[in-house]
Amino acid sequence: GENVEQHPSTLSVQEGDSAVIKCTYSDSASNYFPWYKQELGKRPQLIIDIRSNVGEKKDQRIAVTLNKTAKHFSLHITETQPEDSAVYFCAAYSSASKIIFGSGTRLSIRP
């Protein structure tokens, strides 16, 4: 079935440095890839997304890249701040409009 793998599971970076989270997906029909930020006990919040006809998208300090051939996509956060600390999930929309989530990355920003 459809699968999304995410790495690393935990990531600690110094405030101001960059953070990169990587994902791979299995369903070649997937055409939409959202990234979510989830704080403890709350719903996932969409932070950025990318469609399969685009290779890169940027929104202020956040960027996402997609390599459709390799079925890889990545989240890049630059100039990290304490409020960036959270769990981040990548996801891929399957052909049935189901969201398949990655396993999550717990990002900690060290002051």
Add this chain to the structure above:
Amino acid sequence: GAVVSQHPSWVICKSGTSVKIECRSLDFQATTMFWYRQFPKQSLMLMATSNEGSKATYEQGVEKDKFLINHASLTLSTLTVTSAHPEDSSFYICSARRRENEQFFGPGTRLTVL
């Protein structure tokens, strides 16, 4: 963005009882809603797809007789956990689909079964 609500936000029940969770799309009609379960420090796992006016589609390994889903209107889907046991304790989140590739999540319901 669109608003999706869930009720209750948390519930504690005794083992063996049933619990109903509601998911509502407040400002749009959703022919499709999804139900997820999230255990502590884990990812969201899709349980089932709820289709208005038809039977829900369950993911592999999810017992349809234990997790009853009803999508009676375009703005409401309910998940009933029947004969709940402690291992059913989890964070249940719904999402409502407004259009292709656009889903909005509810705030979640924390279920604790004693």
